[in-house]
Amino acid sequence: MTVLLRRMLGIVPTLAGVVIATFVLTRILPGDPAVFFTSSPTADAETIEAVRQKLGLDLPLWQQFLIYVRDLLHGDLGNSILTGQPVLNDLMQRLPASAELTLAAFLLAVVVAVPLGIAAALRPGSLVDHACRLISTAGVSLPTFVTGLLLIYLFYFLWGLAPEPMGQLDPFIPPPARVTGFLLIDSALSGDREAFVSALGQLVLPATTMAIFAIAPLARMTRASMLGTLGSDFVRTARANGLRRRTIVVSYALRNALLPIVTTLGMVFSYMLGANVLVERVFAWPGVGSYALDALLSLDYAPVQGFMLVMAAVFVVVNLLVDLAYQVIDPRSGLLSHG
Amino acid sequence: MRRREFLTLAAGTAGVGLLPAKWAMAQTRAESLRVLSEAGPNSFDTIGVGISRNSIQVTWNVYDRLVRFGTKMLPYGNLSYDYFRIEGEAAESWEISDDQRSITFRLRPGATFHDGTPVTAADVKWSLDRIVSLPVGKSQFGSGSMTSPDQFEIVDDMTIRVTTPKPDRFTLPNLALTYPVIINSTLAKQHATAEDPWATEWLKTNTAAGGAFKIDAFTPGQSITLSRYDDWKNGPLPNFRRVLWQVVPSAQSRLTSLQRGDADIVQDLPPQDAVALAADPKLKVVGVPMSGAFQFIGMNSGMAPFDNVKVRQAIAYALPYEQMFEAALFKRGRPLFGGEPGPATTTEFPQPLGYSTDLDKAKALLAEAGYPNGFDTTFSFELSLATVGEPVSLLIQEALGKIGIKVTIEKVPAGQLGTLLQEKKVPFFYEASAAYLADADYFFRIFYNGPTRWNFGSYANPEFQALVEKTRFETDKEAYAADVKRMITLAKEEVPIILLWQPTLDTGMQKSIDGYEYEFHRQLELRTLKRV
Numbered sequence: 001m002t003v004l005l006r007r008m009l010g011i012v013p014t015l016a017g018v019v020i021a022t023f024v025l026t027r028i029l030p031g032d033p034a035v036f037f038t039s040s041p042t043a044d045a046e047t048i049e050a051v052r053q054k055l056g057l058d059l060p061l062w063q064q065f066l067i068y069v070r071d072l073l074h075g076d077l078g079n080s081i082l083t084g085q086p087v088l089n090d091l092m093q094r095l096p097a098s099a100e101l102t103l104a105a106f107l108l109a110v111v112v113a114v115p116l117g118i119a120a121a122l123r124p125g126s127l128v129d130h131a132c133r134l135i136s137t138a139g140v141s142l143p144t145f146v147t148g149l150l151l152i153y154l155f156y157f158l159w160g161l162a163p164e165p166m167g168q169l170d171p172f173i174p175p176p177a178r179v180t181g182f183l184l185i186d187s188a189l190s191g192d193r194e195a196f197v198s199a200l201g202q203l204v205l206p207a208t209t210m211a212i213f214a215i216a217p218l219a220r221m222t223r224a225s226m227l228g229t230l231g232s233d234f235v236r237t238a239r240a241n242g243l244r245r246r247t248i249v250v251s252y253a254l255r256n257a258l259l260p261i262v263t264t265l266g267m268v269f270s271y272m273l274g275a276n277v278l279v280e281r282v283f284a285w286p287g288v289g290s291y292a293l294d295a296l297l298s299l300d301y302a303p304v305q306g307f308m309l310v311m312a313a314v315f316v317v318v319n320l321l322v323d324l325a326y327q328v329i330d331p332r333s334g335l336l337s338h339g
Numbered sequence: 340m341r342r343r344e345f346l347t348l349a350a351g352t353a354g355v356g357l358l359p360a361k362w363a364m365a366q367t368r369a370e371s372l373r374v375l376s377e378a379g380p381n382s383f384d385t386i387g388v389g390i391s392r393n394s395i396q397v398t399w400n401v402y403d404r405l406v407r408f409g410t411k412m413l414p415y416g417n418l419s420y421d422y423f424r425i426e427g428e429a430a431e432s433w434e435i436s437d438d439q440r441s442i443t444f445r446l447r448p449g450a451t452f453h454d455g456t457p458v459t460a461a462d463v464k465w466s467l468d469r470i471v472s473l474p475v476g477k478s479q480f481g482s483g484s485m486t487s488p489d490q491f492e493i494v495d496d497m498t499i500r501v502t503t504p505k506p507d508r509f510t511l512p513n514l515a516l517t518y519p520v521i522i523n524s525t526l527a528k529q530h531a532t533a534e535d536p537w538a539t540e541w542l543k544t545n546t547a548a549g550g551a552f553k554i555d556a557f558t559p560g561q562s563i564t565l566s567r568y569d570d571w572k573n574g575p576l577p578n579f580r581r582v583l584w585q586v587v588p589s590a591q592s593r594l595t596s597l598q599r600g601d602a603d604i605v606q607d608l609p610p611q612d613a614v615a616l617a618a619d620p621k622l623k624v625v626g627v628p629m630s631g632a633f634q635f636i637g638m639n640s641g642m643a644p645f646d647n648v649k650v651r652q653a654i655a656y657a658l659p660y661e662q663m664f665e666a667a668l669f670k671r672g673r674p675l676f677g678g679e680p681g682p683a684t685t686t687e688f689p690q691p692l693g694y695s696t697d698l699d700k701a702k703a704l705l706a707e708a709g710y711p712n713g714f715d716t717t718f719s720f721e722l723s724l725a726t727v728g729e730p731v732s733l734l735i736q737e738a739l740g741k742i743g744i745k746v747t748i749e750k751v752p753a754g755q756l757g758t759l760l761q762e763k764k765v766p767f768f769y770e771a772s773a774a775y776l777a778d779a780d781y782f783f784r785i786f787y788n789g790p791t792r793w794n795f796g797s798y799a800n801p802e803f804q805a806l807v808e809k810t811r812f813e814t815d816k817e818a819y820a821a822d823v824k825r826m827i828t829l830a831k832e833e834v835p836i837i838l839l840w841q842p843t844l845d846t847g848m849q850k851s852i853d854g855y856e857y858e859f860h861r862q863l864e865l866r867t868l869k870r871v
Contacts, residue, residue, distance in 0.1 A: 032758040035792075044791055048761075050474040051388055081389035083559045084382045084543045090559075149591055157595045164601050165592050166375075171562055171583055284587040286561050294560075297723075299754045300389075 007323070011316050018312040019072065022305045023065055033057065033081075033299040055081075068305075077309070078302030082295055087306040091288060095310065096181025097168055098280070098287035102273045104203050105210035110265070113215045117222025118254065121230060132219055140216035148209040148282040155205060163201045166284045170198040206283040210276055214268050221264040225257035232256075258329045266322035270315045369870055370580040372852075374863065375593045376606040379560060379586035384542045385518045386469075386476035395517050396584070396862035397563065402520035402548040403429045403573050405444055405463065406511065410856060417627050418867070419857040422777040425511055428573045429458060429521050429549075439506035439814065446497045450572045452523040452549035460499040465524035467491045467501075469537045476518055482781070483513030505812045512776055517860050523547035551577050551866045561586055565865070578854070578869035597622060597847055603870075605847040606863065609726055610669035613845035623850050626843040627857040628673035632773035633689050634727065635675075636735070636837040637795040642766045644716075648833050649708035655694040655837045657701035659738045666730040668842060675838035683827035686820050688779040689838050692831045702742050713743020720748075720769040721756040727842075728769050760792040770795060771842075775859050779823045780810035787830060796835025803829050 034052035052058045056067065071078060077087035120132035142150075155162035168183055169175055176187040176195045184203070187195035229235060230253050238248050277289035288307055295303035380394035383401070409424035427433065430444040450458045468488040470476035477486065484503040485491075492500045503510050513519070522542070530541035546554055551571045555564040565582040587593050594612060596602040598619065608616065608624065617624040636658065638645040645651060660676035678691025705713065718735060720728030728750075736746040746767075751759065759765050772793070774782055785791075787798045788807045806822050813819040844861050854867040 032761070035757045035761050044478060044789075047474050047478045054388060054474075082381050082391070084387070084389075085559060149589075152592065152595065157599065160599075164596055164599075165589075166585055166587050166596070167561055171564075171585060281588040282592065284561075284585070284589065284592060286558070290588060291560065297753050 007320065011320075014316060015309070015312065018309060019069065020065075022308040023068055025308075026301045026304050027061060027064070029299070033301070072309075077306040080295060080303045081300045082298055082303070087302045090291060090303065091306055091310055093181070094286055094288045094291050097183075097285060098273060098276065098289060100168075100182045100184065101203065101206055101210065101279070101285060101287060102269065102276060104207040105214065105276075106269055106272060108207055108211040109214035109218055109268070112211065113218035114222050114261070116215075117219040118226055118249070120219070120223045121226030122249065124227065129223075132223060136216035136219050139212040139214075142212070143278070144209055144213050144276075145278040145282050147212050148206070148279055151205050151209055152282070162205050163198070165202075165205055165282070167286060168199060168202055169195060170202070173198050206279050206285055209282075210272060210279050214272060217264055217268055218261070222257070222261050225260045226253060229253040229257040255329065259326065262322055262325050262329065266318050270318050273311070273314060367581075372579040372582045372604065372865070372868060372870075373602050374582065374584040374604045374606065375587050375596060375602045376584070377586070377588060377590070377593075379584070380557075380563060381559065382543045383546050383554075384539060385520050386473050386479075387539065387543055388475065392860075393862065395860045396865075397554070397565070398520060398546075399517060399858070399860065399862060400550060400552045400565065400582075400865045401546050401554060402522070402550045403450075403458075404515060404519055404521065405430045406433070406515045408512075408515050408859070413627065413857075417625055417857060418855065419627060419630070420859055422512065422630075422859070425515055429463070440504070441500055441502040442511060443494065443498060443500045446499070447572055448497060450549060451570055452526070452547070453553045453568055454523065454526060455570075456523060456525060458521060458549055459496050460493045461496075462524045463499045463521055464488075464491050464493050465527070466522045467499075467519060469522070470519050472537060473539070479516070479518055480513060482776070483507060483509040483511075485510065485513065506814055507812060508778065508814075509776060509781065516775055521549060523549065549573075552582065555581075574866060577866045579865065582865055594847075597849075600849065603849050603852055604863065604868075608845040608847050610667075610671045610843075610845070613671055613843070613847070614669050616847045621850060622847055624845055624847050625855045626671055626845045628841045629773065629844050629861060630841065631775060631777060631859055632771065632861070633675065633841050634769070634771040634839045635795070636839060637760075637765075637768045637770055638835065638837070639763060639766050639797050640799070640835050641763060641797040644708070644710060644714055645766055647708045649704045650710065651834045651837075652694075653701045653704035653708065653742070654739065654744070655692070655834050656697045656704065657738055657742050657744075658694075658837065659696055659734050660694075660839070661696070663731050663734050664840060666734060667727040668840065671843040671845060672840040673843075674840050676840070680831065681828075683824040683831065686779055686823040686827070688782050688823070688827055688830070689841065690827065692834060692838055694834070694837070696738075698738075698741060705742055705744075710743075713739075713745065715745045715747070716767050717747045717749050717765075718767045718769070719751050719756065719759070719765050721751045721753060723753040724769070724771055725750075727771075731769050731839075757792060760795070763792075763797060773861075779827065780807065780813075780819075783807055783826050783830070784811070787826075787835060798833070798835035800829060800833065 034048050034055060034057055056064065075088065077091070079085070080087050080090055083090055116132050116135070120129040123129060152165050156165060163170065173195055176183065176190045176192045179186050179189055183199040184196065187199060235248060235253055238252055276287065277293050279285065280287040280290040288310065292304055292307035376393060378391060378393050380391065380397045382390040382394050383398060384390065385398045405428060406425050407428045408420040408422055409426045410418055411421035411424070413419050427447070429446060429450060431447040433442050433444045435442050446458060446460060446463070452458060468491060470480050471486055471488060480486065484505065484507040485501065490502050492502065494500050501510065526547040527538045527542060531538040551568055551574065552565040553568050555566045557563045562583060562585040565584070567577055567580050569576070590609070590612065593602070593605045594616070597605045597616070600621070613624050613626060616622050638651055638654070640646050640651070658676070660674070664670055664672065664674060675689050675691050677695050678693045680693030683690070705711065718732055720732055732748045736748060739746050756765070756768070756770065772786065772795070774785055784807050785793050786795060788794055788804060803826060806826050810819055810822045813822065844857065846855065848855070851870050852868060853871045854869045856864045856867045858864050
């Protein structure tokens with residue numbers, strides 16, 4: 001347990017570094033927000049100065065930083081000028097949407113990629129193996145927005161099978177009472193069938209788009225890892241001893257191949273959470289990615305800093321979970337094995 | 340009917356949420372308007388800092404103002420606001436005093452705010468005081484000689500008087516702009532604090548209004564639902580009972596939704612989409628040249644060699660106008676190139692400056708200026724205007740190369756050109772701008788005069804400056820016209836900025852939508868729209 005605690009404490013310097021880095025990066029950006037926000041032809045130098053004071057940008061940089069840190073310790077991530085709301089509120093509102101999309105896409109990708117990789121490893125050089133290679137290459141070489149637009153064109157525009165690609169829920173259905181922020185869970189909890197069906201329908205296309213991209217690394221890693229374990233001595237022994245095929249593949253080969261697969265899972269998840277901006281834009285999904293992008297383009301510092309902090313925190317947590325998972329899978333290589 | 344096929348399909352296919360459940364009721368669909376745009380509102384305070392352009396679409400329709408601009412018909416059958424005809428909105432009538440310094444407004448009896456309280460002169464005074472007490476509003480109202488709360492006087496419960504030190508033809512139009520909305524002061528004051536006496540924090544996310552629409556639901560960054568205020572007295576009741584406005588960042592999604600019939604209106608179509616949609620028999624595209632908006636090539640006449648008028652004229656003759664108009668705008672706009680050189684004959688501005696592509700003239704002028712072999716320079720544009728800026732910059736680079744001017748293109752990231760222009764660091768650039776008030780002298784005062792970044796050419800001609808000051812408060816119509824014509828002539832001859840065109844505002848909509856009226860703020864006027 002002390003190892004765990006020590007590991008948790010190790011997060012603090014990481015986060016501190018992220019805080020400093022985000023502050024410096026956003027301040028280094030050229031462009032003066034006060035000028036940007038007073039883009040009315042009647043605004044003169046005085047108005048710009050007044051706005052600059054209001055935004056707190058006339059103070060020296062180190063003072064701005066200290067104010068920023070002090071606010072952070074009080075849980076105040078500042079206000080977004082674009083949305084007019086506190087950044088913390090914006091992020092808390094939008095993070096579940098991104099998380100729901102990422103989790104759905106992630107599950108979809110795992111469900112497709114892992115069996116595909118295993119099947120490809122079991123029959124190297126066969127049709128399945130070639131199919132796995134083809135799907136992975138195609139999935140990773142098409143940019144996400146191209147895949148997204150293609151799916152919209154086919155399923156919404158041509159065939160009318162999918163609902164309008166606009167947001168998480170049909171605009172005329174009132175959202176369910178907010179418990180977790182995940183629409184599927186909330187509508188299930190409040191028994192709202194209409195909302196559940198609508199949310200599920202809206203989720204299909206964007207999740208598929210993101211999943212297609214994530215299948216490639218997962219499938220390839222699974223295949224490579226499985227090939228490695230399938231060729232090892234203990235599997236040969238198991239076969240020689242006449243164990244059932246299912247037992248060999250699942251209990252012996254897969255279990256031992258899991259470590260690199262889990263690492264890839266962690267990386268893919270973190271990447272998907274942060275880099276799904278394009279998918280969020282194409283499907284008008286109200287997530288943190290497109291929120292941060294809009295803020296960045298409008299020289300609105302606070303949301304960008306908040307976004308980077310939250311993403312760093314999520315990445316740290318995911319890494320921790322992956323490490324704990326190692327412990328479960330293979331006690332020899334996990335966290336707690338080091339003395 | 341597509342809708343019925345849809346519904347039968349929905350009955351058959353389980354699990355996938357198809358059409359919005361409430362659309363199934365045909366009558367509510369007809370009374371509801373569905374609008375899609377790229378960006379949405381971010382504040383309901385008309386003079387808030389950082390308020391986005393799209394926020395005007397909400398504040399314009401949810402709040403009333405004292406007066407509004409009338410309507411006129413444009414050449415191709417489209418309706419537009421008429422800057423030179425002012426009608427009453429919250430004010431039923433008004434009188435201008437003999438010395439032309441005071442306007443006394445009489446409010447419409449029976450008008451109420453959304454919570455039922457009557458609109459009184461006290462509310463109007465509070466709203467106008469608020470404008471001149473906050474920086475953004477104060478600088479705008481200053482252009483109409485309104486700078487202090489003692490200029491607004493309550494005569495009685497339903498009458499308010501606005502007095503200015505000198506007669507100013509900009510006072511009344513300023514009251515018709517987007518800023519001076521009539522706020523329910525009793526409601527707003529309940530949310531004011533000692534540090535925030537004008538309730539700016541609360542008014543950013545809430546409305547205290549009495550306009551034709553009220554806000555039902557608002558999810559920032561996603562959608563906003565408005566519903567009609569049935570007790571609205573300040574104009575004819577809108578046709579639509581409900582308006583759902585959604586923010587959809589992907590242009591492709593907006594278009595497919597319109598083409599499928601799910602959306603009614605899509606705003607701000609880029610030129611190539613406007614041309615493509617206009618060919619679709621089920622849809623229509625309403626395109627109106629944006630009066631008051633203009634796109635131009637700026638030259639900093641504080642930096643050599645652009646301080647030489649012959650150099651500027653040479654460039655004005657060298658630009659490939661027709662090619663740029665076609666490539667960048669697909670000809671969707673009102674050209675400000677071409678026209679007749681020489682003294683001005685009308686007082687309307689912007690108007691064509693009289694330059695057409697003539698490379699020989701350009702070369703001759705450049706030689707006269709002392710640059711027979713040309714010179715090197717940079718050309719900048721902001722990436723937020725890349726759809727037009729990119730082809731324009733490439734064509735300019737090519738054309739100027741032919742007369743010996745070597746151009747290096749510099750792309751400025753979005754939001755940063757303003758700062759560079761503020762610091763007067765950019766010699767040669769493409770930009771777009773707009774002004775709400777149509778008087779020519781207002782245009783010149785902002786864009787051809789002064790130390791601000793809006794004097795794009797850094798133009799500083801003493802004769803011109805004198806005329807700008809003289810026309811500010813000129814009441815003699817003939818003297819004003821003569822002065823304006825002289826200023827236009829100077830703008831044409833000295834060409835501190837080369838006007839290119841006024842782009843068209845293209846709005847795509849279903850054929851069944853009618854009543855579109857172009858407004859100076861380029862957002863939708865929801866109150867006149869109807870479904871036929």
